[in-house]
Structure formats: C-alpha cells, structure tokens
Amino acid sequence: MNDMKRIGLLTSGGDCQALNAAMRGVVKGLSENTEELEVYGFLNGYKGLIYGNYKLLTSADFSGILTKGGTILGSSRQPFKLMRVPDENGLDKVEAMKQNYYKLNLNCLVILGGNGTQKTANLLREEGLNVIHLPKTIDNDIYGTDVTFGFQSAINIACEAIDCIHTTAASHNRVFIVEVMGHKVGWLTLYAGMASGADIILLPEIPYDIDKVIEAIDKRTKAGKGFTILAVAEGAISKKDAELSKKEYKKKLENYKYPSVSYEIADLIKEKTGIEVRVTVPGHTQRGGSPCPYDRVLCTRLGAEGARAIMEEDYGNMIAMVNGKIKRVPLGDVAGKLKTVDPDSQIIKQAKYVGISFGD
Ligand code: F6P
Numbered sequence: 001m002n003d004m005k006r007i008g009l010l011t012s013g014g015d016c017q018a019l020n021a022a023m024r025g026v027v028k029g030l031s032e033n034t035e036e037l038e039v040y041g042f043l044n045g046y047k048g049l050i051y052g053n054y055k056l057l058t059s060a061d062f063s064g065i066l067t068k069g070g071t072i073l074g075s076s077r078q079p080f081k082l083m084r085v086p087d088e089n090g091l092d093k094v095e096a097m098k099q100n101y102y103k104l105n106l107n108c109l110v111i112l113g114g115n116g117t118q119k120t121a122n123l124l125r126e127e128g129l130n131v132i133h134l135p136k137t138i139d140n141d142i143y144g145t146d147v148t149f150g151f152q153s154a155i156n157i158a159c160e161a162i163d164c165i166h167t168t169a170a171s172h173n174r175v176f177i178v179e180v181m182g183h184k185v186g187w188l189t190l191y192a193g194m195a196s197g198a199d200i201i202l203l204p205e206i207p208y209d210i211d212k213v214i215e216a217i218d219k220r221t222k223a224g225k226g227f228t229i230l231a232v233a234e235g236a237i238s239k240k241d242a243e244l245s246k247k248e249y250k251k252k253l254e255n256y257k258y259p260s261v262s263y264e265i266a267d268l269i270k271e272k273t274g275i276e277v278r279v280t281v282p283g284h285t286q287r288g289g290s291p292c293p294y295d296r297v298l299c300t301r302l303g304a305e306g307a308r309a310i311m312e313e314d315y316g317n318m319i320a321m322v323n324g325k326i327k328r329v330p331l332g333d334v335a336g337k338l339k340t341v342d343p344d345s346q347i348i349k350q351a352k353y354v355g356i357s358f359g360d
Contacts, residue, residue: 007108016153017149024299027307033311039058045117046093048074068290069289098124101124108132109124109130115142118334121331121335132309145318145329152292172227176277177265177277177279178280190347232265
C-alpha cells in the first residue's frame with residue numbers, strides 16, 4: 001500500500017459510451033492500491049478546470065456506473081485553438097487551469113477525451129502539470145492507439161440502424177442512405193457499413209465519383225436486386241469537391257442547400273436514376289446508451305493501467321491499446337496527429353473483393 005493520492009478527473013469534448021466505465025477503472029485501481037485517495041471531478045470538461053468548478057468525489061460515486069452512458073462529470077467543447085486566447089473577461093485560461101491544479105495540490109490530472117482534448121492535455125504537460133490521457137471517441141481517429149473507447153458501442157448502434165433499414169428497403173425497392181458520424185474520418189462508417197451489409201460505403205478518405213455510385217446501383221438493379229443501401233460518412237466528399245482548394249470548398253458550403261452530404265447524394269441519385277431515395281441520420285443516438293461489453297472491458301483495462309501509471313508516478317502519456325496490449329504512449333509523440341482509414345489497407349481491399357463499392 002502506498003500513501004495518499006490526490007487526483008483530478010475530467011471528461012472533455014463530445015461524450016460517448018464508457019466514459020464512466022473508464023473513470024471507474026482508474027478510481028477502482030487507485031482505491032485498491034492507496035491508503036487514502038482524494039478524487040476531484042472537474043465539471044463540464046476543461047471549463048471546470050478553468051473556472052474551478054469541481055466536486056470532491058468518493059469511491060461510492062464510481063459504483064454502479066460501469067454500464068451507465070454519458071459522463072457523471074458532464075462535458076463541453078473547449079477548442080484547443082482558443083486555449084491561449086483569454087476569455088471574455090480577460091482570464092488567461094491556461095494559467096487558470098494551472099492555478100486550480102496547484103491549489104488542490106493534485107498529483108495528477110486524468111483527462112478523458114478525443115483529439116482536441118488530447119492537444120490541450122499535451123499543452124498542460126508542456127506547462128509542467130502531471131497528466132494522463134485516456135482516448136475516447138466514437139470516431140476512432142486518435143493516433144497511436146488501435147482503438148478508442150466508444151467506437152465499438154457506436155458501431156453497434158449504427159449497425160442496428162442499417163439492419164433495420166434493410167427490411168424496409170427490400171419491401172419498397174428503394175435506395176436508402178444511412179449517414180454515419182465520424183467527423184473527418186470513416187472508421188465508424190466502414191465498420192458499421194461492413195457489419196450490416198451496406199452495398200456502397202462512402203468515406204472521407206476515398207472521395208467518390210457519383211457516376212461510380214450510380215454504376216454500383218445499376219449493377220444491383222440488373223442483377224435483380226431491388227434495393228441498395230449506402231452507408232455514407234458525414235465527412236464523405238466527392239472527387240470534384242476534394243479537388244477544390246480549402247477556400248473554394250468553404251465557399252461551396254456557405255451556399256449549400258442541403259443539411260448534409262447524404263441529401264446531396266440522394267438528390268443526384270434520384271435525378272440520374274429516377275429511383276426513390278430516403279435518407280436516415282441516426283446522429284447522436286450513436287453516442288448514446290450503455291457501453292457495449294467490449295468497451296466496458298477496454299475501459300476497465302485502460303483505467304487499471306492509468307491507475308498503475310499514477311502509482312508509479314509515470315505521467316505525460318496516453319494509455320492506449322497497441323497491437324492488442326495496453327501501453328503508455330508519450331503524449332508528445334501523438335498529440336495533433338489524426339488516425340485515418342488507409343484506402344490501400346487490407347480491410348478496404350477485402351471489402352472491395354466481396355463487391356462493396358466505395359464509389360471510386
Ligand atoms: O467526435 C464525436 C462526434 O460525434 C463526431 O462524430 C461528430 O462529427 C461530432 O462529434 C458532433 O459534435 P456535436 O456533438 O458537437 O454536434
């Protein structure tokens with residue numbers, strides 16, 4: 001047994017399943033191995049750390065939350081690029097976070113979040129604070145870890161949405177588009193699409209040609225298949241748009257008449273084929289509900305290793321899954337990098353081999 005530990009916890013950015021499971025893992029691991037533990041939960045992400053809004057929690061607060069979605073601490077988006085910009089009252093946010101950390105005499109801050117959150121965690125590390133980062137996001141786009149928590153749970157939800165669409169698509173001989181979250185990457189769409197038998201999968205990493213999409217629909221129609229299902233990533237982009245400069249693309253979006261890319265694709269398919277098209281957007285349902293068993297186990301393992309790192313006073317790392325093993329990865333090596341789907345990867349080749357079209 002070791003002496004007292006005083007840690008801060010916060011969850012930042014968009015929520016996802018298993019945030020509570022991960023915090024529980026850390027706190028359980030520490031409770032088992034310290035004489036005395038003080039846990040300060042900062043409310044609503046970095047906002048709580050900046051403005052000193054926190055709750056002193058006990059191990060009882062972490063009981064019964066393994067299966068609970070959301071986050072018991074609340075979350076908010078605090079863009080990394082604004083961290084160095086004073087707030088509306090002139091407050092220096094980075095300085096304020098440091099002051100609150102020192103005031104509470106913390107041994108370490110355990111920060112749960114995605115890419116932006118990780119960049120701020122790295123900034124705090126550079127500023128001299130002890131931090132540990134746990135990689136959460138349904139997008140699975142954090143560089144340096146095989147998988148993020150939330151991803152598998154979100155696949156289940158997106159997959160179920162597409163499964164349900166399958167029966168109605170078949171009854172009506174329609175084309176159905178299901179738009180999947182994932183921000184600028186296609187992991188969630190790729191896995192949910194493959195798992196649910198989508199015929200066409202459109203990802204940001206593989207810009208599509210609408211004529212190839214139509215070709216794939218025609219091929220199915222000619223083969224006597226009355227319906228086609230597309231899994232479209234919210235960040236999917238056409239070849240034409242991918243060739244635009246950032247400025248030109250921004251201008252296009254300013255005058256965009258569609259709520260999202262799926263509706264534009266739907267219009268084009270209808271115009272070119274005459275087939276009825278319907279769009280379904282499961283949206284934030286993909287971040288909701290109870291974490292799946294895989295995420296519960298992953299978070300218990302990440303939490304345990306996070307606690308072990310704190311006991312060993314080994315800070316400044318993301319606790320990650322690397323080639324199936326839980327490892328500590330230096331934040332300085334990964335912060336600011338994005339993990340995207342490689343268009344030449346095995347999984348894409350295998351998907352194409354079984355006839356899935358990526359519209360390229
Ligand atoms: O990063 C998670 C995510 O759900 C993305 O997939 C999506 O683009 C974004 O967050 C939505 O953000 P918000 O909850 O702020 O609308």
